Amino acid sequence: MSDPIAEAIARLRARQGPQGDAAVSPHAEPSVQAVRMAEALLFAAAEPLDAETLAARLPAGTDIPATIARLQEKYAEAGVRISEVGGRWRFETAPDLAYLLAEIREEPKKLSQAALETLSIIAYHQPVTRAEIEEIRGVAVSKGTIDLLFELKWIRLRGRRRSPGRPVTFGTTDAFLEYFGLAAITDLPGLGDLKAAGLLSSRLPANFDIPDPARIGDDEDPFDDEDSAHFHLDFLEGAEEEREE
Amino acid sequence: MSDPIAEAIARLRARQGPQGDAAVSPHAEPSVQAVRMAEALLFAAAEPLDAETLAARLPAGTDIPATIARLQEKYAEAGVRISEVGGRWRFETAPDLAYLLAEIREEPKKLSQAALETLSIIAYHQPVTRAEIEEIRGVAVSKGTIDLLFELKWIRLRGRRRSPGRPVTFGTTDAFLEYFGLAAITDLPGLGDLKAAGLLSSRLPANFDIPDPARIGDDEDPFDDEDSAHFHLDFLEGAEEEREE
Amino acid sequence: MSDLFEEDVRFEAASDAEETGSALILDIEGWEGPLHLLLHLARKNKVDLAKISILALAEQYLVFIEQAREKRLDIAAEYLVMAAWLAYLKSRLLLPKPRPESDEPEPEMMAAALAFRLMRLDAMRAGGEALYERQLLKRDVFERGAPEGVRSIRAPQYEASLFDLLKAYAGTREKFAFSTYEPEKPKVYSLEVARARLSLLAKRLTGWERLDSLLPGDDELGPDAPPPASLMASSLLAALEITKDGEAALRQEAVYGPIWMRGQEGRS
Numbered sequence: 212m213s214d215p216i217a218e219a220i221a222r223l224r225a226r227q228g229p230q231g232d233a234a235v236s237p238h239a240e241p242s243v244q245a246v247r248m249a250e251a252l253l254f255a256a257a258e259p260l261d262a263e264t265l266a267a268r269l270p271a272g273t274d275i276p277a278t279i280a281r282l283q284e285k286y287a288e289a290g291v292r293i294s295e296v297g298g299r300w301r302f303e304t305a306p307d308l309a310y311l312l313a314e315i316r317e318e319p320k321k322l323s324q325a326a327l328e329t330l331s332i333i334a335y336h337q338p339v340t341r342a343e344i345e346e347i348r349g350v351a352v353s354k355g356t357i358d359l360l361f362e363l364k365w366i367r368l369r370g371r372r373r374s375p376g377r378p379v380t381f382g383t384t385d386a387f388l389e390y391f392g393l394a395a396i397t398d399l400p401g402l403g404d405l406k407a408a409g410l411l412s413s414r415l416p417a418n419f420d421i422p423d424p425a426r427i428g429d430d431e432d433p434f435d436d437e438d439s440a441h442f443h444l445d446f447l448e449g450a451e452e453e454r455e456e
Numbered sequence: 457m458s459d460p461i462a463e464a465i466a467r468l469r470a471r472q473g474p475q476g477d478a479a480v481s482p483h484a485e486p487s488v489q490a491v492r493m494a495e496a497l498l499f500a501a502a503e504p505l506d507a508e509t510l511a512a513r514l515p516a517g518t519d520i521p522a523t524i525a526r527l528q529e530k531y532a533e534a535g536v537r538i539s540e541v542g543g544r545w546r547f548e549t550a551p552d553l554a555y556l557l558a559e560i561r562e563e564p565k566k567l568s569q570a571a572l573e574t575l576s577i578i579a580y581h582q583p584v585t586r587a588e589i590e591e592i593r594g595v596a597v598s599k600g601t602i603d604l605l606f607e608l609k610w611i612r613l614r615g616r617r618r619s620p621g622r623p624v625t626f627g628t629t630d631a632f633l634e635y636f637g638l639a640a641i642t643d644l645p646g647l648g649d650l651k652a653a654g655l656l657s658s659r660l661p662a663n664f665d666i667p668d669p670a671r672i673g674d675d676e677d678p679f680d681d682e683d684s685a686h687f688h689l690d691f692l693e694g695a696e697e698e699r700e701e
Numbered sequence: 702m703s704d705l706f707e708e709d710v711r712f713e714a715a716s717d718a719e720e721t722g723s724a725l726i727l728d729i730e731g732w733e734g735p736l737h738l739l740l741h742l743a744r745k746n747k748v749d750l751a752k753i754s755i756l757a758l759a760e761q762y763l764v765f766i767e768q769a770r771e772k773r774l775d776i777a778a779e780y781l782v783m784a785a786w787l788a789y790l791k792s793r794l795l796l797p798k799p800r801p802e803s804d805e806p807e808p809e810m811m812a813a814a815l816a817f818r819l820m821r822l823d824a825m826r827a828g829g830e831a832l833y834e835r836q837l838l839k840r841d842v843f844e845r846g847a848p849e850g851v852r853s854i855r856a857p858q859y860e861a862s863l864f865d866l867l868k869a870y871a872g873t874r875e876k877f878a879f880s881t882y883e884p885e886k887p888k889v890y891s892l893e894v895a896r897a898r899l900s901l902l903a904k905r906l907t908g909w910e911r912l913d914s915l916l917p918g919d920d921e922l923g924p925d926a927p928p929p930a931s932l933m934a935s936s937l938l939a940a941l942e943i944t945k946d947g948e949a950a951l952r953q954e955a956v957y958g959p960i961w962m963r964g965q966e967g968r969s
Contacts, residue, residue: 243533246535247533247534247535247550247553248535248553248556249535250534250535250536251535251536251549251550251553251556251557251843252535252556252557254535254536254547254549254843254845254846255549255557255843255844255845255846256846256847257846257847258846258847268556288488288492289492289495290491290492290493290494290495290496290497290499291495291496291499301847302499302845303849304496304499304500304849305492305496308492308493308496311493311496311497311500311513311851312496312497312500312849312850312851318850319852319856319857319858319859319860320858320859320860321859321860321861322859322860322861322865324869327861327865327866327869328869328870328872328873330866330869331866331867331869331870331873332870332873334866334870335870347873347874347877348873348877349876349877363858363859390857391861391862391863391866392612392613392614392615392863393615393863394615394616397616397622398613398615398616398624399867400613400624400867404623404624405867405871407586407597407599407602408599408602408603408606408867409599409600409602409603410603410867410868410871411871411874411875412875415875415878416878419874419878421874497851499845499849500845500848500849500850500851501845501848501849501851501852502848502849502850502851502852503852503853503856504853505851505853506853506855508853508854508855509852509853509854509855512854539842544853546844547844547845548838548842548843548844549842549843550842551836551841551842554840554841554842554843557843563840564833564837564839564840567829569733569826570733572826572829572830573822573825573826573829575829575832576825576826576828576829576832577825579828579832580825580828592818592821592822592825593733593734593736593737593822593825594733594734594735594736594737594818594822595733595734595736595737595779606864609862609864612862612863612864613863613864613867634838635837635838636832636835636837636838637835637836637837637838637841637842638835644828644832645828645831645832645834645835646824646827646828646831650824650828653820653824655817655820655821655824
């Protein structure tokens, strides 16, 4: 990427610049403050800055190439450096340290609304079957959403409902609690809390209620860990069937 | 604005850290390369980095606090500096150069008096319940206020108070610390003074065993203590019922 | 009408306002609650909140509320509750020292507690302001403009907070709650319909007919038929009305006996 020779030449030229131009230009050596200012501007800028932009911000009469040269000198041995791209300057990581960044550039992903809704319904209504989730949401739950929540280890299979077809039920995991900073599932805010926080309208119908997530489903046969492994396959098949019904 | 004394102490502490621990810790002085690496990582970071992240990327056995202290020293006079927010570190521009960056400067939206008071109460009293906020302010908390603070991502639900009614509690977030440039919640302005003055109890101190005017529902005679206790229970039962509706 | 009295009051208020137009303007809305008003009054005295005379403060508060009431400003109940409490506290504080035996707390204690609450509210206010005195991100200090994306290893992979989760849940449930909740409309046989129908019938009646035999049947009303009680009630009222208008005649021979109706034109 970088060309050390070109760099050295650039640095030399930058350093020589003010000397060479000394007779023509009335510029003084850049002040410490001017260098600090250029440093802050280049740091905070969202894109590389050109000489005009810098000149407009630095004290009048500041020698921009000399200021840049100063900064380049200052950062010559540092973990970052000032590089020139298309006549403009920017900070960048020293090339020998680029490997440090390679594996860790990751934008935080946004969880889809469908995933958030599904997850929240599982949290509040657990143990809950897929059909029940769909009834609450009013739309089908895609397999991708459930898969993602499993992948994130936020939901688990809890057991099978003792009802026709014995559908599997979902619940949340300890990882879910940890991620969302809950000490226990019973810490989820209740109806009154949601109203108080302005999340729910205070004029909801009287029969509106929120289940207590702490309740133990006594109409289901819980999985133990071993079952869970077995049933995972069942579940996937079952889920397919359920959707096709 | 900035507190040079606190800063100086922090810097000193960071610098003394490795020396004081020298007997215990096998850490060597951070190598030049380790300092460069930390510099590159912090420069490239999209968010403040914690010690754990730095330790994972720097050569094994690097003394992270000492490395940070080295960098802080290096940048002490520069146009950018390293600051600690919420127990993590970030590069930021020197505050005296804020005027230079006027174009990207965001005038913070002025919080309403109610929101500001509520935020302050949550910050100083956390974990704090809604009832406690209302007791301190002497008025009901409007829905919009809590909602706004949530949207700003400055407050979060912390859990539930282990007390009758199990009310949810609020606290501040890392984003709050980052926005206000606080290294830790213990760095809140004047925290020590307020503590010493006993002003950080959300309930009245035990020796103030009095009826509370804000708690009186209608035009009625002040409670004596016994009534007060009853009223309190009534209130909690009421809250229970509401939740169960 | 009979609300002369009320008009009188309004009139008085209007003239009052004219006469005392230059008097102290009271803006009760300027304070969020009695505690905020008290704090404002205390602040105006420019004294140390810890040393403030609660007696003097109570006095000022009561004067303020009194003035506000004279101006007939709407005063929220909570302000009046505080006024009542302060009046009570004031009287307790003014009582001579050896007080009658009582379970009630010492007034000095109550005063100290109020002073404490004022100090605490003041401190929280100051705390909030002090936060904005700090070096704020994007106002006083700036992060790297073009970060290269390094993140904390413990940084969450997804931008989802508990609040987002709760919002999603509340949104889903609310949407559903409102979309399915429709209060059932009470089924009522309307008076207008009954009247139009009976007045038409009355013209054709040649002799006395029992009113209940004239009620509309299920075939006429369809599946959404109102309950018989409503049919009877509306029809009876309609029958009375058309009788009053001279379109029909009604008669009942005994208490709870059947009601008979005949058209006026049918009389011979």
